[in-house]
Amino acid sequence: MNVFTEFTARVVEAIKQTDLTGKDGAELDLSRVGVEPPRDASHGDLATNAAMVLVKQVGMKPRDVASMIAAVLEQDSDIGKVDVAGPGFINMTLSDSFWRGVVLDILASGKDFGRCDLGKGAKMNVEYVSANPTGPMHVGHTRGAVLGDCIANLLDFAGYDVTREYYINDAGTQVDVLARSAYLRYCEALGEEITIPEGLYPGDYLKPIGQALADNHGDALKGKDEAEWLADVRAFTIDAMMDLIRSDLGALNVRHDLFFSERSLIEGETDRVEEAIKWLEDRGQVYVGKLPPPKGKLPDDWEDRDQTLFRSTDFGDDVDRALKKSDGSNTYFANDIAYHFDKYKRGFAHQVDILGADHGGYVKRLKAAVKAITESKGGLEVKICQLVNLMRDGEQLKMSKRAGTFVTLRDVVEEVGVDAVRFMMMYRKSEATIDFDFAKVTEQSKDNPVFYVQYAHARTASIFRQATVEVPNLSLGRENLRAASLEGLQDEVELALIRKLSEYPRIVAGAAETQEPHRVAFYLYDLAGYFHSVWNKGKEMPQLRFINAKDEKLTLARLALVQAVADVLASGLGLLGVNAPEEMR
Incomplete structure (x- = not known):
């Protein structure tokens, strides 16, 4: 149950029970009541x-309107107190029994607590990573x-029919560069001494591919013109x-349902790029014209010539965009x-793209x-991921794919663990830069959010293990917990913890609607803090201990309260793809 959605409905019903009517007898518009x-x-x-x-609809003073609504709400047995404040806000204090x-x-509900039907089964395509296939995943791709x-997890939890997609950029010049780099490693595998010229990829990760080419082709490719081997080597290497x-x-527990080849757009039975341009042209959205020079320094790719242009300014962009190069x-x-047109034809009217920090200027045109x-x-919703700065001993690690000196995704996961990587990548808004400190993400303290949250879940399991020892005859199955009499939950720290638990459905729905998983990470840290506070208070005041x-x-x-905490922590960690441990050593 989403408490806020539930009481929005109750407020709407309370309004209907008053004598409030529109000034002209019109039906009241209650859509903005929240x-x-x-x-x-x-x-x-x-x-x-x-x-x-x-107020505008009924033509009355806001406090008078508020008083009429409050009088009805006061009859609700789940509301302990109703106050009219300021110019006409209505504040409600819910009863302790409601919170229990x-x-x-x-x-x-268990781990399904907070699951909702926000998406109503609508198809949603989430495209992410989509890195050029020119090297291993490095930490820049990890975020x-x-x-x-996590966005895909959230949307699924919120009732969308989600497809997770990876767009393989295999049609640009960078994959020809990759093929030439692999060919040199092929020659090396055949015993030739090589020098990798500037502009090619020097990384050792291409050595196994060169060896595989040698195993498959022997020396058959040596001595041939590039035109004879480029396509085959490129396809093999990709x-x-x-x-x-x-x-x-x-290794990061990231999966995709579909890997889509950019090259397939132009090498299939039909050229789908030309098809899309023709579709737009038929609707008057493509024309031939000149673009004005951009303000400031002219970029290298600006040309003062007639071009085939898309009328992107008709759809919110700052300038129309070129569809054809000079060649x-x-x-x-x-x-x-x-x-994106292909995705739409596959049934995805609603799409999400995750792009890197260097693509900020691309958002409006997309x-x-x-x-x-x-x-x-x-x-289309576009989320820009800002940079991740890897820190060790106070120094930032530098990366360069072309130089072959970079920290891979697998390096980071193997050093600190997948849970630490995933949680900490979500412990900032996507548009904020992250400083990922190897020491801090592994320390066992409140300052390490992933440890603090996972420790809270492990503590719930520890309490149950302790209960089986101290109260061995007490059945602790979920059905028995659901049948528990909860009147004994009276202390303010216990009720505050329940209030925090009740926020989870609203947090999850908001995170799904805005595609902001960091909201879940922040909430889990706060929830862990509330739970640890109750546990600590029990140490100081024996009458508040979980086990008596x-x-x-x-x-x-x-x-029962501890199990509720465990359920919500496990649910939220699951949405982030993070393990909810039963114990921590």
Whole structure:
């Protein structure tokens, strides 16, 4: 149960029970009525803007409207107190018995507590990672991989039909560079001394591919013109690199449902890039014209000539965009339009792209393209992942793929563990840079969020293990916990913990709606803090300990609360792809 959604419905029903009507007898528009936490916690548990929303419709003073609504809400047995504050805000304090009922609701749902039907089964495509297949996954790809995976988890939890997709950039000049680099390693595997010229990829990760080419072809490719071997070596190398990328992503517990080849857009039975351009052209969204010079320093690729242009300004962009280069070949943007058009034709009106920090200037044109190709029936959300700075001993580690000196995703996972990597990648907003300190993400302290949250879950399991020793005859199965009498949960720290638990459905729904998994990570850290506080208070005040062998009824009630905490922690960690351990050493 989402407490805020539930009480929004109750406020709406309360309004209907008043004598409030529109000034001209019109039906009241209640669509903007909402319930949120009050800005000041001392004002109560919930606050509604109902009176402020209705004043213009009913032609009354807001406090008068609020008083009429409050009079109805006071009859609700789950509301202990209703106050009208300020110009007409209505604050509600819920009864202790209502909060205890939240525990039972969590126990009934388990890890599905907070699952909702926000998406109503709508198809959603989430594209993430999509790195050029020119090297292993490095730490720069890690954040986008985790972000995309967590967003997909959230959308699935919120009722969307999600497809996780990887766009293989295998049609650009960079894969020809990759093929030439692999060919040199092939020659090396045959015993030739090589020198890798500037501009090619020197990394040792290409040596096994060179050896595999030698094993497959012997010396048959040596001495041939590049035109004779380039396509075959390119295809072989891309396949090998994608196998390596899938393995790297697997180490991070990141998966995709579909790997889509950019090259397939232009090498199939039909040229789908030209098809997409023609589709836009038929709707008057493509024309031939000149682009004005950009403000400031002219970029190297700006040309003062007639070009084939997409009317992206009609869809919110700052300038129309070129679809053809001067040599007649397609721009990268044209290929991107075709790719997103293909996704739309596959049934994905709603799409999410995860892009790197260097793609910020690309967002408006992509969103404009998707708005055009879906004829405004769908849309694109773009999440930009800022950089990850790896820190060791106070120094930032430097990376360069072309130089072959970079820290791989697998290196980081093997050193600190997949849980630490995934949680810490989500412990900042995606648009904020992360300093990933190897020492801090492994220390066992409150300053290490992943440890602090996982330790809270492990502590719940430890309490149950202790209970089987101290109260051996007490049945601790979920059904018995659900049947517990919870009146004994009376201390303010216990009720505060329940209130924090009740926020989870709202947090998850908001994180899914905005594609912001960091909200879940922040919430879990706060929840862990509330739980640790209750445990610590029990150390100071024995009457508040979770286990009291002399009072099995109270013990069962408190263990029901502990199980609710465990369920929510496990659910939230699961959405982040992080393990919920039973014990920590």
